[in-house]
Amino acid sequence: MGEIKQKISYLKGVVEGVGIKDDTNEGKVLNAILDILDQIAAELEDISERQDEMDEYISAIDEDLADIEDEIYDYTDEYDDEDDDDTNYIEIECPNCHEVVYIDTDVFEDDDEDVICPNCHQPIYEYEGDGEEDGEDSDE
Numbered sequence: 001m002g003e004i005k006q007k008i009s010y011l012k013g014v015v016e017g018v019g020i021k022d023d024t025n026e027g028k029v030l031n032a033i034l035d036i037l038d039q040i041a042a043e044l045e046d047i048s049e050r051q052d053e054m055d056e057y058i059s060a061i062d063e064d065l066a067d068i069e070d071e072i073y074d075y076t077d078e079y080d081d082e083d084d085d086d087t088n089y090i091e092i093e094c095p096n097c098h099e100v101v102y103i104d105t106d107v108f109e110d111d112d113e114d115v116i117c118p119n120c121h122q123p124i125y126e127y128e129g130d131g132e133e134d135g136e137d138s139d140e
Helices: 002-018 025-073 081-086
Strands: 089-093 100-104 123-125
Touching: 002 025
Parallel strands: none
Antiparallel strands: 089 100
């Protein structure tokens, strides 16, 4: 902002140095233009100061909001390494639709359930029970 005010002051000095009188038509026009430029420079300076204040205020609000979000949603880290260690996936091609799907390894720990393809909803891995769990005994 200081640069604009300096240029306006320089123009005022040039007008005075050239010897343009205030009572001539040219002098009146130039002085009116210089007065308007002074007002514009003052308004720009005021707007710039208010903008700086708003930037500081918005930054403070942003920090406060981040603190509130952390408290409410209990954010740790979206990609926390602890979560990655707990979950393992296997890449399998579905024998029915031939799409490559990723299945959580925990699904295979439960031996009495079929693994279903999320794309075609057909079994990828079917549970083949030995019949003893259902009360059937092959020795009887």
